[in-house]
Amino acid sequence: MAKVLMKGNEAFGAAAIKAGCKYFFGYPITPQNEIPEYMSRELPKIGGCFLQAESEIAAINMVYGASGAGVRVMTSSSSPGIALKQEGISYIASCELPCVIINVSRGGPGLGGIQPSQSDYFQNTRGGGNGDYRTPVYAPANLQEVIDMTMDAFDVADQYRIPVIISADGMIGQMMEPIEFKERTGRSLPSKEWAATGTNEEREPNSINSLYIVHEDLEKHNWKLDAKHKLIEENEVQYEMYQMKDAEFVVVAYGTTSRIVKSAIMDMKKEGLNVGLIRPKTLWPYPYKAFDEIPKSTKGILTVEMSTGQMIDDVKIGNNGRFPIHFLGSPGGSVPSPEMIAEKIKNILGGEKK
Amino acid sequence: MADHRFIISGFGGQGVMSMGMILAYAGMLEGKEVTWLPSYGPEMRGGTANCHVIISDKPISSPIVSKATSVVAMNLPSLTKFQDSLEDGGSIFINASLINIKPDRKNIKDYYISANDIAMQLQNSKIANMVMLGAIIKETGVVRIETVEKVLEKMFQGEKAKLIPVNKEALKKGEVLQN
Amino acid sequence: MKTIFEKTKGLTAKPFHYCPGCTHGIIHRITMEAIEELGMLGKAVGVAPVGCAVFAYEYFNCDSYEAAHGRAPAVATGVKRVHPDSLVFTYQGDGDLAAIGTGEIVQAAHRGEKITTIFVNNAIYGMTGGQMAPTTLIGQKATTAPYGRDEAHAGKPILVSEMMATIPGSAYIERVAVNTPANIRKAKKAIKKAFEIQRDGKGFSMIEVLSTCPTNWGLTPEDSLKWLEENLMPYYKLGVYKTPEGGANNG
Numbered sequence: 077m078a079k080v081l082m083k084g085n086e087a088f089g090a091a092a093i094k095a096g097c098k099y100f101f102g103y104p105i106t107p108q109n110e111i112p113e114y115m116s117r118e119l120p121k122i123g124g125c126f127l128q129a130e131s132e133i134a135a136i137n138m139v140y141g142a143s144g145a146g147v148r149v150m151t152s153s154s155s156p157g158i159a160l161k162q163e164g165i166s167y168i169a170s171c172e173l174p175c176v177i178i179n180v181s182r183g184g185p186g187l188g189g190i191q192p193s194q195s196d197y198f199q200n201t202r203g204g205g206n207g208d209y210r211t212p213v214y215a216p217a218n219l220q221e222v223i224d225m226t227m228d229a230f231d232v233a234d235q236y237r238i239p240v241i242i243s244a245d246g247m248i249g250q251m252m253e254p255i256e257f258k259e260r261t262g263r264s265l266p267s268k269e270w271a272a273t274g275t276n277e278e279r280e281p282n283s284i285n286s287l288y289i290v291h292e293d294l295e296k297h298n299w300k301l302d303a304k305h306k307l308i309e310e311n312e313v314q315y316e317m318y319q320m321k322d323a324e325f326v327v328v329a330y331g332t333t334s335r336i337v338k339s340a341i342m343d344m345k346k347e348g349l350n351v352g353l354i355r356p357k358t359l360w361p362y363p364y365k366a367f368d369e370i371p372k373s374t375k376g377i378l379t380v381e382m383s384t385g386q387m388i389d390d391v392k393i394g395n396n397g398r399f400p401i402h403f404l405g406s407p408g409g410s411v412p413s414p415e416m417i418a419e420k421i422k423n424i425l426g427g428e429k430k
Numbered sequence: 431m432a433d434h435r436f437i438i439s440g441f442g443g444q445g446v447m448s449m450g451m452i453l454a455y456a457g458m459l460e461g462k463e464v465t466w467l468p469s470y471g472p473e474m475r476g477g478t479a480n481c482h483v484i485i486s487d488k489p490i491s492s493p494i495v496s497k498a499t500s501v502v503a504m505n506l507p508s509l510t511k512f513q514d515s516l517e518d519g520g521s522i523f524i525n526a527s528l529i530n531i532k533p534d535r536k537n538i539k540d541y542y543i544s545a546n547d548i549a550m551q552l553q554n555s556k557i558a559n560m561v562m563l564g565a566i567i568k569e570t571g572v573v574r575i576e577t578v579e580k581v582l583e584k585m586f587q588g589e590k591a592k593l594i595p596v597n598k599e600a601l602k603k604g605e606v607l608q609n
Numbered sequence: 610m611k612t613i614f615e616k617t618k619g620l621t622a623k624p625f626h627y628c629p630g631c632t633h634g635i636i637h638r639i640t641m642e643a644i645e646e647l648g649m650l651g652k653a654v655g656v657a658p659v660g661c662a663v664f665a666y667e668y669f670n671c672d673s674y675e676a677a678h679g680r681a682p683a684v685a686t687g688v689k690r691v692h693p694d695s696l697v698f699t700y701q702g703d704g705d706l707a708a709i710g711t712g713e714i715v716q717a718a719h720r721g722e723k724i725t726t727i728f729v730n731n732a733i734y735g736m737t738g739g740q741m742a743p744t745t746l747i748g749q750k751a752t753t754a755p756y757g758r759d760e761a762h763a764g765k766p767i768l769v770s771e772m773m774a775t776i777p778g779s780a781y782i783e784r785v786a787v788n789t790p791a792n793i794r795k796a797k798k799a800i801k802k803a804f805e806i807q808r809d810g811k812g813f814s815m816i817e818v819l820s821t822c823p824t825n826w827g828l829t830p831e832d833s834l835k836w837l838e839e840n841l842m843p844y845y846k847l848g849v850y851k852t853p854e855g856g857a858n859n860g
Binding site for chain 1: 621650651652653654656663664666667669670671672673674675676677680683684685686687688689690691692695696712713716719720
Binding site for chain 1: 454455458465466492
């Protein structure tokens, strides 16, 4: 298929529809408004339903209803809106319902700003909902990955019966890049015989429920969810190793910042400095094992995030005390420049105190 | 040059976003790597809007243009804001219809195009951006003018197809009006 | 021998967990009888609230959900938009619907969502242990209003049916009570009517049912019925508040 030029937010919508998603429930918030706008334009054409809810809370509960009714469904929002959705995400996770949630992050806390930010790393990977649940989190760094990961997200959601989050930021949402829909090898997915579609008086009723009032039942339920999480950790980790051979220094970055880091790495290469990049493509499950592949030549690790340091916790777990860890952050909505990153690394290698 | 990095800036409504988009689209049709990144949010309300466009032979790491090879200033605030983002030896395209000063920068190439006046001669105030685009393409050689015409044919379909000739005309006017 | 009463197929065999004298059981029964009589059990999807009726999904013999507190109308919206031919209903108490869930219920009606809500109003939070509800009467004692509800402090009790009737998307709104056999029959008729409104695609329907809470009111089952009649009914007047034709028929 020929390449088309598309805005990131529209690419989320196009990929969802391509993946068979016909239902979308959302609420306006910058910088993701093109997603609901796109869905409101396209879903009626294919006999689907777009609904603008009265709040993010209502939207995620509509997703709960639609997912429980057995269809592919999506919602999107940005940071403060995702905060409101956390209650529903926890319920959906406990009920083991599949859905896809796009978080086109903006700066926080509170109302924050609308510029690109990665300060929702905890929100996305740890969640703000209650209980022992996890959500797979994809972090696209370019619009082709927006397409591929969104389509994968629906499959992963259905395969494991779990809400899947895609973590982007305003830059990914707003920029345009050529994309194409590639041939995909589909996964074999389980049928949804658990769905609440009406019994037609032909089967026992299904009930979509997260209440386990008997503590033994709740414990059993949680261990079942845990086993599923472990399976996902085993099978669904994705990451990229870039220029890691003989790297004197390693940067860890995802999404938008990883693109900037690649620029910096190429610039430094011209000056004879070998720097590598570990780029997590899934933030949960996190690619801890990538840190086992860091070459002995490495003198240290730099984590670059558009936050005051959130992913760095996972970097520390993956590093497991092996290399000194440094941090470069921009938590106000500005994207760090390649020059800033190169300068930081050169300073560290020149003996800057950790 | 294998790497073109544009900052295109002006009032909201001057068509700076679509100018960048057409450029990116044409680059894609010519098989190049392209990115387009807009300013967004309250910035878009009444103030200066801008977009960053990169057209390259190699994969593009960052879509943000920190050092531009070309700056396009459709109004005065754009010139003030972005002239320092131009790399040495870069080109600045100035809408002489609305800007009557010169850039402070040295070691740059400056071009003056009376985009609005030319658009008015063509009896369509909305196509000043196309006049400017014609000049940019002529000077930078970033894409071929024929490719841009192809983009216009894809963009203006049905009812809007009647706008194609005047847009093409504007591009041509811009082409001859460099320096 | 002639059968004069049979338990509806709309209820499972699971025994209710409700307190003695609580009228939730009656409301469950007439709701599911109405669906059975309409021949729509196979198309029904119920959404249970958080509150005393939190286990309703175990009693309704149809597909069901347990929703987060107050969110049942949003969940029902999701189901109905996916399966427009199904019969989707929420079953919510006064804390769930009239406090934390006012946004969801008002907006579902506002959209003219083709769902039915059974709203059980007993003027108190039951499950959490007798706290003040938005529908608690002036002077009525609750564990969080130990001196009785004070209007200056907590406002006047909310009149949900009256409010919902003002929303253009509401097609049918009626307030009933289940304090006597005659009123129970009327309540069932109203619930059936509400489901018919949904089935015929006319819009949002809600039946408010005045109910008892002997445990948290601190009364015997019999005195509770009397208290309902003497206190709730004068303030929460029974009647039809909205019909698809726009009419109302209440005291």
